[in-house]
Structures are given as C-alpha cells and as structure tokens.
Amino acid sequence: MPLRELQYPTEPYNKVNRLKDRADYSLETIHQIVNSCPMLHVSFQPPDSPFPAVLPMIGQMGSFSRPSADVGDVLDLYLHGYVSSRMMNMARNNPDASQQQQQQQAQAQEGRGLPITICASHLDGLVLALTPNSHSYNYRSAVLFGHAMPVTDAAEKLYAMELITNGVAPQRWQNTRVPPNAAEMQSTSVLRVRIASGSAKIRSGGPHDERGDMEDGALLDRVWTGVVPVYSVMGEPVAGEYNRVGQVPAYLEGWRREANKDAEEHAREAAGGGSAAKS
Amino acid sequence: MPLRELQYPTEPYNKVNRLKDRADYSLETIHQIVNSCPMLHVSFQPPDSPFPAVLPMIGQMGSFSRPSADVGDVLDLYLHGYVSSRMMNMARNNPDASQQQQQQQAQAQEGRGLPITICASHLDGLVLALTPNSHSYNYRSAVLFGHAMPVTDAAEKLYAMELITNGVAPQRWQNTRVPPNAAEMQSTSVLRVRIASGSAKIRSGGPHDERGDMEDGALLDRVWTGVVPVYSVMGEPVAGEYNRVGQVPAYLEGWRREANKDAEEHAREAAGGGSAAKS
Numbered sequence: 001m002p003l004r005e006l007q008y009p010t011e012p013y014n015k016v017n018r019l020k021d022r023a024d025y026s027l028e029t030i031h032q033i034v035n036s037c038p039m040l041h042v043s044f045q046p047p048d049s050p051f052p053a054v055l056p057m058i059g060q061m062g063s064f065s066r067p068s069a070d071v072g073d074v075l076d077l078y079l080h081g082y083v084s085s086r087m088m089n090m091a092r093n094n095p096d097a098s099q100q101q102q103q104q105q106a107q108a109q110e111g112r113g114l115p116i117t118i119c120a121s122h123l124d125g126l127v128l129a130l131t132p133n134s135h136s137y138n139y140r141s142a143v144l145f146g147h148a149m150p151v152t153d154a155a156e157k158l159y160a161m162e163l164i165t166n167g168v169a170p171q172r173w174q175n176t177r178v179p180p181n182a183a184e185m186q187s188t189s190v191l192r193v194r195i196a197s198g199s200a201k202i203r204s205g206g207p208h209d210e211r212g213d214m215e216d217g218a219l220l221d222r223v224w225t226g227v228v229p230v231y232s233v234m235g236e237p238v239a240g241e242y243n244r245v246g247q248v249p250a251y252l253e254g255w256r257r258e259a260n261k262d263a264e265e266h267a268r269e270a271a272g273g274g275s276a277a278k279s
Numbered sequence: 280m281p282l283r284e285l286q287y288p289t290e291p292y293n294k295v296n297r298l299k300d301r302a303d304y305s306l307e308t309i310h311q312i313v314n315s316c317p318m319l320h321v322s323f324q325p326p327d328s329p330f331p332a333v334l335p336m337i338g339q340m341g342s343f344s345r346p347s348a349d350v351g352d353v354l355d356l357y358l359h360g361y362v363s364s365r366m367m368n369m370a371r372n373n374p375d376a377s378q379q380q381q382q383q384q385a386q387a388q389e390g391r392g393l394p395i396t397i398c399a400s401h402l403d404g405l406v407l408a409l410t411p412n413s414h415s416y417n418y419r420s421a422v423l424f425g426h427a428m429p430v431t432d433a434a435e436k437l438y439a440m441e442l443i444t445n446g447v448a449p450q451r452w453q454n455t456r457v458p459p460n461a462a463e464m465q466s467t468s469v470l471r472v473r474i475a476s477g478s479a480k481i482r483s484g485g486p487h488d489e490r491g492d493m494e495d496g497a498l499l500d501r502v503w504t505g506v507v508p509v510y511s512v513m514g515e516p517v518a519g520e521y522n523r524v525g526q527v528p529a530y531l532e533g534w535r536r537e538a539n540k541d542a543e544e545h546a547r548e549a550a551g552g553g554s555a556a557k558s
Contacts, residue, residue, distance in 0.1 A: 039418070055398070132459065145330040224522060224528050226517050230513055233509070242488075
C-alpha cells in the first residue's frame with residue numbers, strides 16, 4: 001500500500017462531467033473494480049472501419065518489475081486474447097489512414113503502443129423508484145485509458161499468463177500442467193497496457209424521487225420502491241467428460257463459496273439501509 | 280417472426296475471423312443477447328481524445344414504426360443516457376478534426392448519426408482445462424454497429440422510455456407514475472441507433488485439451504476439469520426508505536423468480552453433458 005492514496009490525473013478524456021459525486025479517481029478503487037471483473041470491454045479504433053471495435057477480454061492488473069506491488073500502486077493492465085494481431089495490423093503503414101490514425105500508427109511504431117480504452121462494470125442492483133425517470137442502477141464501473149503493446153519477453157509473458165489465469169480462479173495456475181510448452185507460449189498473445197489515466201463511477205443506496213412524487217400519498221401507497229440486489233453466482237461445478245478427479249478441489253470450492261457469499265453481501269449492502277421486504 | 284431467418288451482412292468490421300464456428304449473424308440471436316443484457320458497453324471515438332470512449336448504458340431493441348415486430352425482425356436500438364450531449368458535441372464543426380472525424384461529422388449533419396459500436400456480453404461459465412492455455416469461458420456476446428441520433432419526436436421518445444423501463448423490469452412502466460411530465464421528457468435523453476450490421480459469438484460446453492495432455496494419465500488423475508457455471512441472480516428485494524407497499528408486487532416477484540431459474544438453467548445447460556460434481 002502506498003503511503004498516501006494515489007489518484008489518476010483528470011484529463012479531458014477521463015473527467016467525469018455528469019453526477020460528479022459518483023466519481024472516484026483512486027488507483028485502488030479503479031484497479032479493484034477491474035481485477036474483480038471477469039469480462040473487460042476493450043475498445044480501439046481500427047483504421048479501416050467507420051466504427052470502433054469493442055471486444056470482451058480477460059485481464060488483470062499487475063507489475064512485472066515489482067510483482068509484490070499493491071492493488072493501489074501504479075500497475076499495468078495485462079490482457080489475454082487474439083486482438084493483438086488485429087491491433088498490430090493497425091501499427092503498419094496505411095496510406096489511406098486519417099491524420100489521427102497516422103498519429104496512432106506513429107505512436108505504436110515509436111514503441112508507445114496503440115491507444116485503447118478498457119471498461120469494467122459490475123451491476124449491483126435495480127433501483128426502483130416512483131417514476132421511470134428516477135429509476136437507476138446500483139453499479140461500480142471503471143474505465144482505463146492506455147497504450148497497448150504485445151508482450152514479447154518470455155518471462156514477462158509467463159508472469160502475465162499466471163496473473164490472468166489466477167485472476168479467473170485463484171491458485172488454478174499451480175494446479176494445472178505448467179509451464180506452457182513452446183507452442184503454447186508462441187500461440188498465446190498477451191498485451192501490456194501502460195495506463196495513461198482512468199476513473200471510476202459508483203452508485204449505491206436506495207431510490208430517490210422528486211419532491212412532487214414523494215408528497216403524493218396515493219402514489220406512495222400504490223408503487224413499491226426499493227432495490228433488487230443483483231450479483232453473480234458460481235453454481236455447482238459440472239465435471240467435464242474426461243475428468244477423473246472425484247471431488248472438486250478445496251482451493252476451488254473454498255474460493256467459489258467465499259466469492260458467492262461476498263458477491264451477495266456486497267449487493268445487499270449496496271442496496272442500503274432498508275430491511276428485506278416480504279414477498 | 281419473419282418467414283425466414285434474417286442475418287446481418289458480413290462486413291469487414293463485423294466479420295468474425297477467429298474461431299468462426301462460434302460466430303452467428305442471425306438477427307434473432309444477436310437481438311436476444313442484447314435485450315437480455317442489463318448493461319451494454321457503448322463506444323465511440325471523440326474528436327478531441329486519443330482514446331475511444333466506452334460507457335455502460337441501458338438499451339433495448341424495438342421498432343417505433345412497427346411496435347409488434349418480433350425480436351428477429353429488423354429493429355433499432357434505443358439507448359438511455361446522458362452520452363447524447365457529448366455525442367452531439369461531436370457533430371458540431373471542429374476545425375481540428377481529422378479527415379475521418381470530419382466524415383463522421385458530415386454524416387451526423389446529413390442525418391445519418393454518429394458511428395457507434397455496442398457490445399452485450401453474458402458470462403455463462405468458467406471452463407477449467409488441464410492446462411492454462413486450454414482454459415476458456417462459456418459466454419454469449421453480441422456486437423452491433425450503427426449510427427446514433429437523439430430521438431426528438433415525443434411519441435417515439437415515450438415509446439422508447441417504456442421499452443427501456445420494461446427491459447429493466449417487465450411491467451414496471453405501467454406500475455409507476457406515468458406518463459413523464461414535461462420536465463422529465465425534457466431532461467431524459469434517448470438515442471436511436473440504426474443498425475448497419477452486427478455479429479454474435481457463443482461458446483458452450485465442457486473443456487477441450489490437446490491430445491498430449493489427454494494421454495497423460497498422471498495429469499488426468501491430478502487436475503479437476505469441468506465447468507463452473509456462472510449466472511446473475513436477483514436477490515430478495517430491499518424496500519426503500521419511503522416504501523409503503525408491504526409486499527413486493529406479484530409482477531416483480533414472479534419475474535424475479537422466473538428469471539433467476541432461467542439464468543441458472545441456462546448456465547448449467549451451457550456447461551454441457553457432465554453430471555454435477557461432488558464437492
């Protein structure tokens with residue numbers, strides 16, 4: 001843990017302009033949202049498309065040069081996936097590229113990497129108010145902006161593969177057949193994203209309505225208001241066709257039960273003070 | 280339901296190049312993934328940022344001109360949120376814009392709207408194999424590409440607001456204080472996205488490993504392989520501070536229980552043939 005809480009700088013592209021009281025720039029908050037999100041949404045602008053690309057990817061934050069770094073320290077984001085080949089195509093010379101794309105390509109060729117944006121979102125609850133207009137979600141979302149480069153160093157790639165695998169299920173790496181062989185090292189792509197900035201936005205608590213509606217007794221008597229907590233659950237594991245291990249190992253079962261309990265508690269706490277309604 | 284299944288055209292930007300057997304271009308499949316996703320990830324390229332913007336948003340597909348259209352028909356995507364003002368800024372003249380951005384602005388001014396990409400992702404399970412390299416997710420993800428314009432017609436806006444509200448919780452619209460008043464109509468932004476194309480990618484089933492590992496008896500005896508189903512659950516509703524309705528209404532409770540059951544069943548079915556492991 002750093003001595004004081006680190007924050008990302010507010011740049012025009014990451015500054016939260018709407019509902020600023022929900023904004024958070026602390027590295028720890030943002031990195032925790034990213035690391036607990038099983039699917040990240042990664043966007044970049046291909047030179048030959050009118051539309052940005054958006055891909056669900058798996059990733060974890062870490063520091064290869066200082067593996068013991070805390071979640072609130074300056075970290076890189078490691079992404080696993082095939083996108084790198086497409087992104088690397090972008091770094092090649094393209095005479096039809098716009099000025100902005102040529103700048104992107106120049107940056108990539110200078111070794112800075114291609115500009116990408118990563119979004120991590122958790123839905124924590126449906127906030128049901130008196131009017132559709134006052135409906136909301138409880139949520140935690142984080143966005144990171146950075147420059148992506150493929151990891152070519154074998155030791156760093158191995159570090160990132162272990163980090164990402166254990167991000168999916170803790171201790172899974174050491175409980176499988178490792179290290180990867182040469183063909184696996186070759187066929188697996190890992191991107192390192194140097195983070196330029198980021199922000200988080202968090203909403204929790206019960207519904208809020210406009211005064212006019214709150215003073216309407218007949219409306220209050222008619223419309224149920226509150227929060228439906230939403231959380232992700234990992235169900236009973238289903239053994240695969242060639243599984244020979246009779247019991248699900250303790251490292252998986254212990255984590256699964258703990259994570260399920262934490263997820264439910266978090267969603268319920270986010271829902272706020274009210275007591276559980278009778279149904 | 281259309282007489283024959285409609286498919287989105289394969290364009291360079293939506294064609295699935297990797298793991299093509301997981302690709303699906305049917306409108307019905309793609310629209311169902313989008314409509315059942317509580318948070319969509321929406322991306323566009325702001326003219327003044329090196330990075331694409333990515334925002335979690337709420338949306339539903341529908342047809343204002345033919346409200347009875349089936350989910351497999353040609354539909355628009357309606358998005359709710361504040362982004363429209365930022366996107367509208369993009370449509371203004373900007374002398375510093377690149378050639379591509381000027382094209383975007385020209386399109387927007389011609390009434391086509393700004394190019395945006397929408398991604399909807401469901402995680403259905405963790406697929407745990409003998410090696411980290413063969414690990415995977417069961418998932419359903421869809422991506423749509425289109426041109427976004429703010430909805431200005433009051434009747435269409437009302438249609439979209441009801442569509443989106445009932446997408447969050449069925450029948451919620453008619454069970455709250457509606458219609459919205461003038462201030463609410465004014466303050467709520469709705470974007471209509473005309474879809475240019477899209478694609479889906481779906482993975483289900485158990486793990487697959489390389490032959491070399493499958494023939495390693497000691498490895499098979501040591502590593503548990505299978506799927507941990509993952510699904511989203513709506514917990515016991517938590518009444519808000521000013522709620523006066525004693526019981527959670529039947530339309531909410533019935534839906535919540537049904538949706539929870541469906542989500543669990545879907546994740547378990549996606550996990551495939553294997554029987555539930557003892558833990």
